[in-house]
Amino acid sequence: MTTTYGHLTWEDVRDADKNRVVILNVSATEDHGPHMPLDTDTVLGMAVAEGVARSAPEEVFVMPPVPYGFNEHHKDFPGVIWIQPETLIAFVTDITKSLAHHGFRRILLLNSHGSNHPCLDLAARKTVIETGIICVSASYWNLMSARINEIRKSEIGGIAHAGEFEAAMYMHLHPDRVHIEKSVTQNLHDPKSKFFNLDLAGKGGGAMLMRWWSEQSPDGTMGDPTVADPETGKRFLEAAIEETTALVREIRALPILSRRDHH
């Protein structure tokens, strides 16, 4: 049976192994500096999801992605499509409730856009409360921080948005769409800060302030794309696929528990 949800027939869905993990990538359509396209988060998130499907073809289904996210703070850059957080949570929860209605028991909301993280956390929690099935949310870079730091060439602060990590993976997948010669370094990391961190694999980050993107970055970049190369991108992507596959296997092994109402 195919792993591509959209290629299934309704009879396939009826007969499918409902303990396969259904992966829903949620991303964004937004500025990624002068060097990368608006669809960066969707291309990378789906490359991870489809890589997991290739490495575990009996264990997952991959949904069509949600290519829009919570990013109104980016709207000073032309091309950004933003979704209100309440809308995004409601939309994703309608998808997960549909899957639960058809009998699926294990869902992974695979996030590939930073600011979706709290929305998908809430959508997963709402799904559990409203359906009783297992619904997990994860931003894929958080599954692989140690591996990112082994592979990276940039300093801390070099991997935030349209920086080394995303640029290298997109160059590996579609070198013709990345114009790395237009990129410049914008490392906004403050090494003196104890609580603020925007590097995707950095330490700290106990406090969060999300300013308007145009206040922080002149061209939309946050990080150091100038050191990106496709070989490093291949290693980042392979690590992302391995770690996400390991997460899928943990989700498949989770027991289905029963509530006890103590009233």
Ligand SMILES: [Zn+2]
């Ligand atoms: Zn991105």
